[in-house]
Amino acid sequence: xxxxxxxxxxxxxxxxxxxxxxxxxxxxxxxxxxxxxxxxxxxxxxxxxxxxxxxxxxxxxxxxxxxxxxxxxxxxxxxxxxxxxxxxxxxxxxxxxxxxxxxxxxxxxxxxxxxxxxxxxxxx
Amino acid sequence: xxxxxxxxxxxxxxxxxxxxxxxxxxxxxxxxxxxxxxxxxxxxxxxxxxxxxxxxxxxxxxxxxxxxxxxxxxxxxxxxxxxxxxxxxxxxxxxxxxxxxxxxxxxxxxxxxxxxxxxxxxxxxxxxxxxxxxxxxxxxxxxxxxxxxxxxxxxxxxxxxxxxxxxxxxxxxxxxxxxxxxxxxxxxxxxxxxxxxxxxxxxxxxxxxxxxxxxxxxxxxxxxxxxxxxxxxxxxxxxxxxxxxxxxxxxxxxxxxxxxxxxxxxxxxxxxxxxxxxxxxxxxxxxxxxxxxxxxxxxxxxxxxxxxxxxxxxxxxxxxxxxxxxxxxxxxxxxxxxxxxxxxxxxxxxxxxxxxxxxxxxxxxxxxxxxxxxxxxxxxxxxxxxxxxxxxxxxxxxxxxxxxxxxxxxxxxxxxxxxxxxxxxxxxxxxxxxxxxxxxxxxxxxxxxxxxxxxxxxxxxxxxxxxxxxxxxxxxxxxxxxxxxxxxxxxxxxxxxxxxxxxxxxxxxxxxxxxxxxxxxxxxxxxxxxxxxxxxxxxxxxxxxxxxxxxxxxxxxxxxxxxxxxxxxxxxxxxxxxxxxxxxxxxxxxxxxxxxxxxxxxxxxxxxxxxxxxxxxxxxxxxxxxxxxxxxxxxxxxx
Numbered sequence: 104x105x106x107x108x109x110x111x112x113x114x115x116x117x118x119x120x121x122x123x124x125x126x127x128x129x130x131x132x133x134x135x136x137x138x139x140x141x142x143x144x145x146x147x148x149x150x151x152x153x154x155x156x157x158x159x160x161x162x163x164x165x166x167x168x169x170x171x172x173x174x175x176x177x178x179x180x181x182x183x184x185x186x187x188x189x190x191x192x193x194x195x196x197x198x199x200x201x202x203x204x205x206x207x208x209x210x211x212x213x214x215x216x217x218x219x220x221x222x223x224x225x226x227x
Numbered sequence: 228x229x230x231x232x233x234x235x236x237x238x239x240x241x242x243x244x245x246x247x248x249x250x251x252x253x254x255x256x257x258x259x260x261x262x263x264x265x266x267x268x269x270x271x272x273x274x275x276x277x278x279x280x281x282x283x284x285x286x287x288x289x290x291x292x293x294x295x296x297x298x299x300x301x302x303x304x305x306x307x308x309x310x311x312x313x314x315x316x317x318x319x320x321x322x323x324x325x326x327x328x329x330x331x332x333x334x335x336x337x338x339x340x341x342x343x344x345x346x347x348x349x350x351x352x353x354x355x356x357x358x359x360x361x362x363x364x365x366x367x368x369x370x371x372x373x374x375x376x377x378x379x380x381x382x383x384x385x386x387x388x389x390x391x392x393x394x395x396x397x398x399x400x401x402x403x404x405x406x407x408x409x410x411x412x413x414x415x416x417x418x419x420x421x422x423x424x425x426x427x428x429x430x431x432x433x434x435x436x437x438x439x440x441x442x443x444x445x446x447x448x449x450x451x452x453x454x455x456x457x458x459x460x461x462x463x464x465x466x467x468x469x470x471x472x473x474x475x476x477x478x479x480x481x482x483x484x485x486x487x488x489x490x491x492x493x494x495x496x497x498x499x500x501x502x503x504x505x506x507x508x509x510x511x512x513x514x515x516x517x518x519x520x521x522x523x524x525x526x527x528x529x530x531x532x533x534x535x536x537x538x539x540x541x542x543x544x545x546x547x548x549x550x551x552x553x554x555x556x557x558x559x560x561x562x563x564x565x566x567x568x569x570x571x572x573x574x575x576x577x578x579x580x581x582x583x584x585x586x587x588x589x590x591x592x593x594x595x596x597x598x599x600x601x602x603x604x605x606x607x608x609x610x611x612x613x614x615x616x617x618x619x620x621x622x623x624x625x626x627x628x629x630x631x632x633x634x635x636x637x638x639x640x641x642x643x644x645x646x647x648x649x650x651x652x653x654x655x656x657x658x659x660x661x662x663x664x665x666x667x668x669x670x671x672x673x674x675x676x677x678x679x680x681x682x683x684x685x686x687x688x689x690x691x692x693x694x695x696x697x698x699x700x701x702x703x704x705x706x707x708x709x710x711x712x713x714x715x716x717x718x719x720x721x722x723x724x725x726x727x728x729x730x731x732x733x734x735x736x737x738x739x740x741x742x743x744x745x746x747x748x749x750x751x752x753x754x755x756x757x758x759x760x761x762x763x764x765x766x767x768x769x770x771x772x773x774x775x776x777x778x779x780x781x782x783x784x785x786x787x788x789x790x791x792x793x794x795x796x797x798x799x800x801x802x803x804x805x806x807x808x809x810x811x812x813x814x815x816x817x818x819x820x821x822x823x824x825x826x827x828x829x830x831x832x833x834x835x836x837x838x839x840x841x842x843x844x845x846x847x848x849x850x851x852x853x854x855x856x857x858x859x860x861x862x863x864x865x866x
Contacts, residue, residue, distance in 0.1 A: 120650075120651065120654035121653070121654060121657075123654075124653075124654055124657040124658055124661075127658065127661060128657065128661045162646075189646055189647075189649040189650045190645075190649070190694070211649075212649045212650055212652070212653035213649055213652040213653030213654075213655070213656040213657070213683065213687050213690075214653060214656075215656060215657075215660060216657060216660040216661050216664070219657070
């Protein structure tokens with residue numbers, strides 16, 4: 104069983120339901136889930152503490168996920184960031200851009216539980 | 228030969244003849260006159276000496292006669308004189324050589340026999356001489372002039388005969404001179420007369436004749452109505468007047484002839500124009516892709532252009548006499564007839580009348596008709612004339628375009644909807660999965676949570692299909708150079724399990740050595756899986772699914788992908804609809820209605836074609852023809 108004790112997870116998404124979902128899934132595992140509802144706020148929250156992983160939605164008002172990814176990776180190049188998208192990406196354009204910008208993974212909504220867990224497990 | 232020459236030929240010999248005759252007569256006359264003069268002179272001298280001669284003859288001696296003879300010879304400057312007795316014996320002669328001769332020649336005998344003097348022209352030593360013989364009578368006192376009473380000498384006695392020879396040389400010379408002069412005068416006179424005659428003929432006959440001739444020549448060249456000056460009222464003048472009259476009449480009649488010629492030319496022009504017009508119509512009618520037709524007032528074809536055969540399968544002669552509405556498709560005939568009745572009652576030009584007709588081989592043809600009534604000379608309806616255009620292909624294209632636009636709209640809508648659905652669906656799925664994992668097997672909420680999870684996944688698949696569909700509409704699939712067989716094998720591996728569970732035998736008929744195509748492997752798989760799924764669904768009791776590839780024989784430059792089943796087949800009325808999005812025959816929950824529309828979109832976007840053969844109860848076969856070279860529109864490989 105994954106132990107998230109003492110580890111922080113940042114979720115940046117304008118969809119409130121996902122914050123609830125991440126908390127519902129990860130808090131029982133010991134993770135602390137922090138939330139931001141748009142890109143700029145997400146970047147501000149990122150600077151408040153260290154995170155094991157940051158989940159960034161692509162489509163957000165204001166700063167988009169990719170812009171936020173860029174800022175975060177510039178501030179902390181080692182930061183593990185996972186990009187979430189509600190579209191699909193058959194040509195892997197988004198995925199490629201995300202990986203180029205240093206994203207650890209790119210998951211597509213509606214993703215399954217294991218796709219979240221896979222990205223928070225076994226993280227130092 | 229000219230008339231003048233002819234006249235000359237006639238007149239010159241005539242003139243010469245007359246001239247000759249006149250000269251001959253004149254010469255004869257002149258000769259007679261001159262000779263008469265010489266004779267008279269001789270006789271006169273003899274007469275003067277008649278008494279002396281009479282006395283000398285009485286003596287009968289030469290001595291008495293010779294001086295008289297000598298004197299007579301000198302008086303008349305004669306050649307010779309002689310005195311003969313009654314027997315012809317020379318009593319005396321101025322030529323001594325002739326003395327005592329007796330003349331017994333015929334002339335002398337005649338002279339001696341004649342009681343009147345006799346004249347004779349003889350030649351003496353080569354000179355012409357007039358010989359006069361005069362009888363000498365015994366002189367009677369009462370008879371003064373024996374010469375006058377010579378005719379009655381019954382009482383007289385002939386003493387002898389005097390012969391007197393007077394030379395004529397001088398006389399003939401005179402005569403010749405006179406004759407020469409006269410001849411010259413004659414010739415001058417005749418020449419002058421001839422000249423006058425010729426001039427007269429030239430002026431009076433030849434000139435009018437030449438004028439007339441030139442007039443005739445001009446008229447014969449078309450100068451009708453020409454008048455030639457008539458001149459004198461002779462035959463030539465009458466001829467000229469007659470000619471003028473003829474010329475004038477000719478002008479009158481020729482005017483109408485000119486009009487006739489003009490009318491004939493006009494008619495020719497009109498005929499040529501008609502011919503040209505006919506030819507033009509024929510060419511237009513033959514070259515037009517449209518079926519040009521004419522009907523009688525009842526609607527029976529009286530004319531059809533040859534194109535009719537290409538459109539409806541019937542030759543123009545087969546159509547002749549048949550009603551245009553014979554060819555309406557039975558299901559629409561009533562409606563079409565009603566519309567026709569409305570159009571025909573309007574009695575005006577119409578266009579855009581669309582009707583479906585049955586081709587000779589049974590298939591349906593859509594025609595767009597324009598036309599109008601044809602009126603006869605008195606304004607009554609004679610029939611109809613117009614054009615049928617085959618718009619079957621156009622209609623198909625329009626339908627395809629509408630279909631394509633519909634797809635595109637649905638694709639965009641689907642993309643937007645999918646995006647919005649994915650967010651809540653992700654939340655539902657996430658909660659459902661985590662909740663389901665949180666409850667133990669057998670707990671009351673386990674089943675509902677599992678069900679929510681399963682249905683959420685179904686929703687997810689549906690949305691994924693929608694998104695694929697919308698993306699294919701936007702041609703955004705990654706295209707690579709692809710071996711069709713490899714892609715098909717990949718797809719078949721995904722459905723093998725399904726065929727086994729459904730009791731379907733899977734048969735592969737993949738042709739080797741196919742050229743590579745530019746396509747997305749995922750899309751090939753989508754095509755194969757969608758078609759195969761439909762086929763499997765169409766064979767609920769099992770059957771054979773055949774998937775084949777080949778180089779197209781029908782369409783060069785294309786490869787074929789064939790998916791054939793031995794299932795239920797697709798009813799005719801559904802065949803047009805199966806490619807529409809959300810059209811499904813599957814029970815609720817089993818199909819999304821997007822499978823075939825997705826296939827259609829993918830194939831269509833790559834310039835390919837889908838062909839469907841299906842027989843109800845026997846099975847269906849989808850043949851997909853894909854171009855080997857990518858169409859220009861799908862150049863999004865590098866994107």
